[in-house]
Amino acid sequence: MPYEGRFSGSPAAWLRYAYSDLELARVRRPSKVLFEELCFHAQQAAEKALKAVLITKGVPPPKTHNIRTLLDLLPQEVNVPEEIEDAASLTDYAVTSRYPGVFESVDEKEYKEAVRLAERVVLWAERIIR
Numbered sequence: 374m375p376y377e378g379r380f381s382g383s384p385a386a387w388l389r390y391a392y393s394d395l396e397l398a399r400v401r402r403p404s405k406v407l408f409e410e411l412c413f414h415a416q417q418a419a420e421k422a423l424k425a426v427l428i429t430k431g432v433p434p435p436k437t438h439n440i441r442t443l444l445d446l447l448p449q450e451v452n453v454p455e456e457i458e459d460a461a462s463l464t465d466y467a468v469t470s471r472y473p474g475v476f477e478s479v480d481e482k483e484y485k486e487a488v489r490l491a492e493r494v495v496l497w498a499e500r501i502i503r
Contacts, residue, residue, distance in 0.1 A: 384428045384502040385425075387425035388422060388425045391418045391420075391425065391498065392418070394417040394491075398414035407478075411484055411488075415463060415484075415487040415491035418491040419460045419490065419494040422494050422495045423444065426501050427443065427447065430447065432447070444461060451501065454497070460494045463490055
């Protein structure tokens with residue numbers, strides 16, 4: 374459901390939060406922390422970075438965790454490389470993978486790929502908004 378109000382905060386502030394989530398995704402995993410939880414932070418980093426780009430381009434971001442939705446809202450003048458498009462796969466980590474019994478467990482390889490995708494989105498977004 375779209376958010377009817379406006380997000381506050383500048384693109385730089387959104388990017389700051391994206392970097393914070395990216396750092397949380399990269400932490401050395403304590404033994405009882407699930408890869409799913411770290412992947413959630415990777416998803417959040419990409420989501421917030423994309424919202425920073427949308428705000429930069431004058432597009433109010435909807436209240437959604439869906440990366441594909443955010444990518445589809447980018448104006449046509451924004452060049453979106455395929456590796457950024459691939460980040461749509463991070464959406465699964467936003468909600469459902471954080472609860473037992475809904476998805477298969479995330480392994481280390483999948484986790485590393487999630488972080489790699491998030492890093493690329495955040496760096497790409499930074500280049501656009503700066």
